Amino acid sequence: MSIRIASVTKQYQLGMTTVNALRGISLKIEQGEFVALVGPSGSGKSTALHILGALDRPTSGEVWIQETPVTQMSDKQLARLRREHIGFIFQSFHLIPVLSVYGNVEFPLLLMKTPKQERRERVMATLECVGLADRAQHKTEELSGGQRQRVAIARALVTRPSIILSDEPTANLDSQNGKGIIDLMQKLNEEQRVTLVFATHDASIVSRAKRIVHILDGAIVEEVPASVLQG
Amino acid sequence: MFLNIAFQNLWRNKRRTLFTELAIVFGVVVVIFTGAFLKGMFRFWAQDVFISATTGAFQIEHQKYRAESTLDPLGTTLTNGAELIASVERMPGVQAAYGELRIVGIVSNGSRSDVFDGRGVDRDGQGRVLPGSDDLIRAGRSLRDDPNEVVLGQLLADKLGVAVGDQVAIVVRTLQGGIDLMYGKVVGVKSGSHFPSATYLEMNLSRAQKFLRMPNRVSQILVKTREFDRSVEYAETAAAKLKDAGQPVIVRNYTELIPMYVTVGSVFKLIATTISLILFVIIGLGIANAMFVAIRERRKEIGTLLAIGMEPFQTRRLFLLEGVLIGLLGAVIGLVLAVGLAHAISAHGGLRFDGPDSAIITVLPRIDWSITGLALGLSFVISIVASWFPAAASAKLNPVEALTEA
Numbered sequence: 001m002s003i004r005i006a007s008v009t010k011q012y013q014l015g016m017t018t019v020n021a022l023r024g025i026s027l028k029i030e031q032g033e034f035v036a037l038v039g040p041s042g043s044g045k046s047t048a049l050h051i052l053g054a055l056d057r058p059t060s061g062e063v064w065i066q067e068t069p070v071t072q073m074s075d076k077q078l079a080r081l082r083r084e085h086i087g088f089i090f091q092s093f094h095l096i097p098v099l100s101v102y103g104n105v106e107f108p109l110l111l112m113k114t115p116k117q118e119r120r121e122r123v124m125a126t127l128e129c130v131g132l133a134d135r136a137q138h139k140t141e142e143l144s145g146g147q148r149q150r151v152a153i154a155r156a157l158v159t160r161p162s163i164i165l166s167d168e169p170t171a172n173l174d175s176q177n178g179k180g181i182i183d184l185m186q187k188l189n190e191e192q193r194v195t196l197v198f199a200t201h202d203a204s205i206v207s208r209a210k211r212i213v214h215i216l217d218g219a220i221v222e223e224v225p226a227s228v229l230q231g
Numbered sequence: 232m233f234l235n236i237a238f239q240n241l242w243r244n245k246r247r248t249l250f251t252e253l254a255i256v257f258g259v260v261v262v263i264f265t266g267a268f269l270k271g272m273f274r275f276w277a278q279d280v281f282i283s284a285t286t287g288a289f290q291i292e293h294q295k296y297r298a299e300s301t302l303d304p305l306g307t308t309l310t311n312g313a314e315l316i317a318s319v320e321r322m323p324g325v326q327a328a329y330g331e332l333r334i335v336g337i338v339s340n341g342s343r344s345d346v347f348d349g350r351g352v353d354r355d356g357q358g359r360v361l362p363g364s365d366d367l368i369r370a371g372r373s374l375r376d377d378p379n380e381v382v383l384g385q386l387l388a389d390k391l392g393v394a395v396g397d398q399v400a401i402v403v404r405t406l407q408g409g410i411d412l413m414y415g416k417v418v419g420v421k422s423g424s425h426f427p428s429a430t431y432l433e434m435n436l437s438r439a440q441k442f443l444r445m446p447n448r449v450s451q452i453l454v455k456t457r458e459f460d461r462s463v464e465y466a467e468t469a470a471a472k473l474k475d476a477g478q479p480v481i482v483r484n485y486t487e488l489i490p491m492y493v494t495v496g497s498v499f500k501l502i503a504t505t506i507s508l509i510l511f512v513i514i515g516l517g518i519a520n521a522m523f524v525a526i527r528e529r530r531k532e533i534g535t536l537l538a539i540g541m542e543p544f545q546t547r548r549l550f551l552l553e554g555v556l557i558g559l560l561g562a563v564i565g566l567v568l569a570v571g572l573a574h575a576i577s578a579h580g581g582l583r584f585d586g587p588d589s590a591i592i593t594v595l596p597r598i599d600w601s602i603t604g605l606a607l608g609l610s611f612v613i614s615i616v617a618s619w620f621p622a623a624a625s626a627k628l629n630p631v632e633a634l635t636e637a
Contacts, residue, residue, distance in 0.1 A: 075543050076544075079541065080540065088539060090538075092531075094535040094634065095535075097243065097532075098240055098242075155539065
């Protein structure tokens with residue numbers, strides 16, 4: 001599934017001040033790409049990520065997901081699009097505290113009304129994939145930061161999305177856990193051709209991405225294949 | 232799914248849930264118990280002041296008695312009194328029945344005279360049907376077998392200036408139109424609230440029948456039922472049977488016999504309903520406040536749910552469900568506590584208060600299921616209404632704003 005945005009701007013009010021988070025950016029991400037959005041804090045990379053994932057609406061400009069325009073979609077249609085095609089992974093994990101590991105991963109499938117037996121199989125297979133099958137019945141608060149992020153990844157993966165968008169997924173993890181998460185994501189990208197878009201500062205993620213998009217002050221200032229940087 | 236999450240969310244913030252629940256439980260208990268107390272008080276008022284003292288659970292009288300008794304009190308009597316009473320006593324739900332004969336005339340102490348509107352009563356039957364009638368005795372005693380004994384209403388005795396032990400002359404017009412005179416000995420004086428003590432005179436039924444030349448006639452048959460709560464049903468059954476038997480009678484139950492019964496009942500119900508509404512508005516504001524706080528605290532969680540594909544109406548449903556769960560749980564706990572409390576108090580003799588004339592008012596709380604239904608219904612409706620606005624607010628959250636706020 002591809003994503004394309006054209007001339008996207010995003011403004012929001014911060015008190016009395018109007019902040020121009022994005023200043024007319026255009027970008028196309030193809031199926032199976034691994035893209036890193038990089039830039040300093042406040043540069044607009046998270047805002048771009050939210051718009052790419054149909055989580056936020058641009059102030060102006062167009063967004064297409066698989067060549068379907070999404071800017072005019074209703075909240076309900078956007079929710080359905082996210083539910084069925086897009087997975088989100090957040091810096092602070094954002095797990096549902098009242099649910100177990102199993103419950104958190106199962107939740108998106110419940111929203112999709114997946115039959116119980118299939119849910120069970122997919123949840124356990126996904127937890128197996130992230131190495132947490134033996135923690136299925138644990139409360140998320142009993143897990144380490146790395147394990148919680150793996151639960152978040154499992155939750156994003158369980159619906160078999162075409163795109164996974166991730167905002168600083170390793171920022172709250174130590175280097176070892178961070179590396180494990182990146183390894184896992186890269187494996188998914190390579191084996192299942194899941195499109196990955198990361199907003200990150202993490203050099204270890206940047207070094208593995210296939211394309212790097214530099215954002216500064218709400219504009220794309222540089223867009224280069226990783227091979228150029230690595231070369 | 233939503234039910235489980237809603238329940239877990241309530242459980243997660245135990246203290247807030249506990250205090251919200253306590254408010255609802257308190258409200259439900261107060262409403263149901265107030266309803267039970269008022270119903271108990273209403274029953275006490277109806278039973279103690281009227282049903283066990285003067286009216287019985289229902290009465291049977293000639294169908295023209297109400298309309299024509301003023302002009303023709305003697306002509307609108309039941310002619311086959313003993314047989315009719317015996318047949319009424321065999322009817323379903325009837326514990327006892329007895330007859331009274333209305334007797335009007337002039338009573339005098341020799342120097343002062345006044346009109347009276349009294350009763351000839353079957354003393355044995357009266358004791359069975361109106362066990363509280365003796366409580367109206369303010370001086371002396373009730374009638375015994377002596378045919379010349381009379382009991383006067385307090386005000387009538389005062390007007391005549393007679394006391395227990397004095398003799399009075401009684402003049403009546405007989406059924407045949409003649410005038411008759413008897414001398415009676417005052418053995419007791421009666422009064423009570425809603426008791427016609429300014430005109431009341433009581434003598435034995437057999438003496439009254441003989442005095443008026445009306446053997447075996449009664450004006451009314453008063454009935455005591457086995458189960459008070461089914462009295463209206465028993466009265467309807469009796470009316471149907473008497474109609475089938477071709478008797479020219481009507482049956483009036485205690486709700487028709489007691490003055491202002493419906494009005495007083497309505498006032499009690501209005502009080503309970505008003506208390507319910509006030510309490511539940513307060514409870515509703517409490518639930519709404521708790522839900523708004525919960526949504527404020529869980530904005531990131533809502534943002535996450537929206538991000539992973541939950542639709543806005545589903546977040547609304549989740550918070551509505553939480554509100555309804557709180558309301559229902561509180562209603563059920565409150566119902567159990569209130570019913571338990573009412574039964575426990577009733578089982579231990581009820582609530583006792585000092586009444587007028589050194590009387591003791593004993594209130595046995597009785598669950599009023601209409602007020603209980605109102606309390607349960609209101610707690611359900613209020614919890615939905617009170618959760619609606621917070622739930623709607625949750626559905627309007629921008630997921631990005633919710634996720635990114637500090």
